[in-house]
């Protein structure tokens with residue numbers, strides 16, 4: 001099993017999930033601008049949309065899209081308890097968070113990663129949209145819960161840690177969202193998170 005990734009990108013959530021399972025896996029970095037992996041492979045032949053993450057189970061069996069990769073990892077390693085059982089209300093809640101994180105929060109950050117320099121009013125509009133999404137996460141965590149779904153760490157927490165965590169390097173900051181800030185600090189202490197951050201050169 002090989003995870004195609006970029007340091008600090010959304011693929012970090014899958015990287016964390018893999019460490020949480022204890023399973024053996026490899027990683028390979030992708031230069032998404034160049035469309036090449038670090039071994040020189042043409043990434044478009046591996047993942048046609050050109051973005052990370054992609055999880056290769058074999059040369060011709062590749063899973064793409066973060067929420068799908070995360071749920072595959074969780075479902076293949078039930079002992080790690082990274083997702084509630086399929087068909088339960090809690091599993092639907094997990095889907096809800098994964099979808100929100102990838103389609104709403106993640107994409108709100110995209111203008112910061114486009115390489116373009118944002119004018120002041122453009123930046124303010126981007127920050128306003130991100131803030132609205134972070135308000136939602138704050139409202140979910142404000143009751144003091146340790147995790148997004150139920151009383152166990154799940155792949156939704158790994159995804160939230162990564163995507164909401166981008167508030168720091170982009171300068172949005174997390175001070176306005178104290179429950180979320182505390183959640184991110186707590187999740188960062190997990191051994192699997194520390195291992196993934198170290199492997200990506202971020203700790």
Ligand SMILES: N[C@@H](CCC(=O)N[C@@H](CS)C(=O)NCC(=O)O)C(=O)O
Nearest residue numbers: 009010032050051052053065066102
């Ligand atoms: N819908 C995809 C989006 C993945 C995505 O946007 N990945 C970013 C890194 S966080 C990327 O590889 N961007 C480079 C590109 O789009 O070329 C998912 O949820 O997995």
